[in-house]
Amino acid sequence: MTNTVEITAPIEQEGTKAVVRNWLKQIGDRVREGDALVELETDKVTQEIAAPCDGILSEIAMEDGDDAAPGAILGRMRVETIGVAAEAATASPSQMQPLLPATTASSYYSPAVRKAAEEHGIDPAALKGSGMGGRVTRADMDHALEASRSRPPAPQSQPAATEQPFPVAPTDGKSRIVPHSAMRLSIARHMTQSLATAPQVTAVFEADFTAIMRHREGHKDRLKAEGVNLSYTAYFVAASVAAMQAVPEVNSQWHDDGLEIFEDVSIGVGIALGDKGLVAPAIRQAQNLSLETIAARLQDLTNRARSNALKADELKGGTFTISNHGVSGSLLASPIIINQPQSAILGIGKLEKRVVVREVDGVDTIQIRPMAYVSLTIDHRSLDGHQTNAWLTEFVRILQSWPQ
Missing domain, CATH: 4.10.320 (Dihydrolipoamide Transferase)
Known part of the structure; x- marks a missing residue:
């Protein structure tokens, strides 16, 4: 006796569709319930679809690159009680x-x-x-x-100098085209839509990290013993929460009939995934969390983001975003495009020692301090310069006066 069980794409997924990226099993393979069968890539995460039961993979209905809407049939399994081995040998993709x-x-x-x-x-x-x-x-x-669309048109007999606005690579040159992933295409659409939607302006301040470095040195070993990495980003999240209390309008979303200011501060943190792109899972209700709890949440989200284990819901609901682009070496990035429909995004540049002037007992002194540029890019529909600068002023003050 043979029963057929459908393998379907999840009903609840980030976005309206996913793309089939890689079948982990082949037709005729015997699988156990819970075994990973196929990888689906949405615009944010890659997830494995597990076998719904014990049986044999009998049909692959969607191949690599096919769009899979929520609930779409990806393939089918056979659940057999008689003649399993004989029939498995003859299984074929009937579709x-x-x-x-x-x-x-x-x-x-x-x-x-x-x-x-x-x-x-x-x-x-x-x-x-x-x-x-x-x-x-x-x-x-x-x-x-x-x-085929990118190939240059056939040359005209007398081409005008203005007919080719951009240079075309020599036809005898070597190149290769890397197909875009669903995540890269989604990022491209999102960034283009963000710039087309909102007038974006960036303000830049400079922050002295001496205080938070001293605090971190005094507490990181204790937290490490508890399995928690006390990262600088945890301080940025906590300082952002404090700055929101001074300028709550930054934690907002523009609507044509008014500015929606959120009471909960849910901060998305950009996590790079190598060549695949990046994601920004949200730390929900960060205003209720201690520095240690924020650090633990960050560590968990980062680990699961890099192992494709984030849940779709964790990528939603952010009201503000932090891009710690300095970890890859950049001093300043401008503009850091706003994660729509939010009203602002914070950028943190590379931490480096710089020579600065500090007044000591009324005398200017030259000192070497750990410094970094911090920027706030705003939706100029939602915010003006005085709010932007007031928020950055408070953010920098919190970092530089961190209690020991």
Whole structure:
């Protein structure tokens, strides 16, 4: 007796769709309930879809690069009680149809590939597939379409000097095109939309980190023994909460009929994921948390972000964002594009020793201090310069007067 169980994309996911990125099992593989079957990439996270039961993977309905809406059928499993081994050996992807006559496995294409072939007139048989077993995927078809669009037009007999506004790379030069991930495309759309939506202005201050460095030196070993890394970012989150009390309008969202000022300060912290992009999971209700708790939350979110284990809900609900771009070496980044629909984003530059002038007993002295540029980029619809500078003034004051 054989029963078929569908493997579906989660109903609750970040965004309206996900993209199939990698099947971890092949047709005919025997799997146990909970085994990871396939990876889905949304615009924020990559998640593994687990087997809903014990059985055999009998059908792959969506290939690498296919869009998977919430609840979409990704594949099917067979749950068998008789003749499992014999039938597993003959399992095949019944959903795949040959588009063009051919003798290789790559001539069988998913519905998404066949649709792209019909819409764009691209023969998948002419492409080198990047999917399992060399299978052509929808991502391969999209890549081929973009490549065809980017080719320079045929030269005219007498081209005018103004017809080519941008230089074109030599046709005999070597290059390669790396297909965009769903996360990279989402970041591109989000950044473009943010700049198109809001007039953005950046103010820059300088902060002396002496006080927080001394505090950290005095407490980091104790917290390390408890399994918590007391990072500088924890201080930035706590100081941002304090600055919100002085200028609550920064913790807001613009609406055409008014400015929505939030009582809860939920701070998103940018976490780089290498070449894949970045995410900004939110520390909810940070105004109720101690420095130690903030540090523990940051450590947990960072670890899970880099292992693709964040939950979709953790990427929502932020009211303000911090970009600690200095960890990768930059002194100043401007503008750091606002994470819409928030009204502001804080940037922290590289910490380095600088020569500064400090007054001691009425006399100017030259000292070496650990300094960093801090910036606040605002939605100028929501905030003006005096609010921006007042917030940064309080933020810097909190850092520089941190009690020991």
